Amino acid sequence: MSRVRACYDALVKRGELRADPEQAAAAQRLDTLAAELEATPRRGSLLWNMLGKAPDPPRGIYLWGGVGRGKSMLMDLFFDQLRIGRKRRVHFHAFMLEVHARLHEERRKESGDPIAPVAAAMVGETRLLAFDEMIVTNSADAMIVSRLFTAMLDHGLTLVATSNRPPADLYKDGLNREHFLPFIDLIEQRTDVVALNGPTDYRMDRLGRIDTWLVPNGPEATAALSAAFFRLTDYPVEDRAHVPVCEMDVGGGRMLHVPKCLKGVAVFSFRRLCGEARGAPDYLAIARRFHTVILVGIPRLGPENRNEAARFVTLIDTLYEHKVKLLAAADAAPEQLYTRGDGSFEFERTVSRLNEMRSEAYLALGHGSEDDA
Numbered sequence: 001m002s003r004v005r006a007c008y009d010a011l012v013k014r015g016e017l018r019a020d021p022e023q024a025a026a027a028q029r030l031d032t033l034a035a036e037l038e039a040t041p042r043r044g045s046l047l048w049n050m051l052g053k054a055p056d057p058p059r060g061i062y063l064w065g066g067v068g069r070g071k072s073m074l075m076d077l078f079f080d081q082l083r084i085g086r087k088r089r090v091h092f093h094a095f096m097l098e099v100h101a102r103l104h105e106e107r108r109k110e111s112g113d114p115i116a117p118v119a120a121a122m123v124g125e126t127r128l129l130a131f132d133e134m135i136v137t138n139s140a141d142a143m144i145v146s147r148l149f150t151a152m153l154d155h156g157l158t159l160v161a162t163s164n165r166p167p168a169d170l171y172k173d174g175l176n177r178e179h180f181l182p183f184i185d186l187i188e189q190r191t192d193v194v195a196l197n198g199p200t201d202y203r204m205d206r207l208g209r210i211d212t213w214l215v216p217n218g219p220e221a222t223a224a225l226s227a228a229f230f231r232l233t234d235y236p237v238e239d240r241a242h243v244p245v246c247e248m249d250v251g252g253g254r255m256l257h258v259p260k261c262l263k264g265v266a267v268f269s270f271r272r273l274c275g276e277a278r279g280a281p282d283y284l285a286i287a288r289r290f291h292t293v294i295l296v297g298i299p300r301l302g303p304e305n306r307n308e309a310a311r312f313v314t315l316i317d318t319l320y321e322h323k324v325k326l327l328a329a330a331d332a333a334p335e336q337l338y339t340r341g342d343g344s345f346e347f348e349r350t351v352s353r354l355n356e357m358r359s360e361a362y363l364a365l366g367h368g369s370e371d372d373a
Contacts, residue, residue, distance in 0.1 A: 129157055164368065167184045
């Protein structure tokens, strides 16, 4: 039964989605994959044993397109409707942190190559691996993904992934990218690459008419931004106590705690991002990973907190250059945020950028800088 496509069509009929031919075609392809996975004999079953070998895994899907084009929504439908055991959905960054931990543990036990046993163990636990937001940003991941996923796919894994980029643009211009190129070939050989680049940014559609710069800080602004987070991520409000958190690798072995982190949306406090000793590399890592940042607790700025103000300027420059959408709660409007003392004149450029980032034209832009393209 075509459950994925039926669910998609029902959402369109109820007016929760606009009809989109590319989304409909992707839903149909995911439907086919769900049927193929459900028809595959279970490990250890009589039919499995009669085959005399593990059945060939169904061909996976790599779903890519601009921010807000419905990739995660379709992944939700597929994963929720798929009736098999040993299925797993995970953010790519979280998965790679787990991989590195497993490789480290395997090296402690054995002196040989740890890739094969780790791949075998992971496929033993999961036959369908669904990735949200596949993106490779560091050389450590780039060096191992090709060998790891070749081994996992050879062991019977089926891969479904979403990404803002086509396979050929993954880890573009990255350090030692030649070691990563076999992974691109693997994706193109072992999955169907499906593009979603329709004209509507459904993610920004869900924000409605909310002003993205809320004044003043306080319960009202916090409630509005919390509601925006749940609309953007489709996370059930009634389960707010279990909103995912993550530890983000910002390079150099340094980690950044993200109190809310889901589907490319992150929530930070001003104190966390600008009150601590952070710099451009930290903000660049954030801008590349998240398409939307919710920032709370922005105070008035002046000579008494000039270091925090300087970091805030760098943060906004980086988010702006990567077309990250900013939702914020502050003690004053941008024009009134930094009005006196050293740096107030230079801050006028930041005011201009903050106001542009509130415009419909900016909100309609796709995520990423030209250098990332």
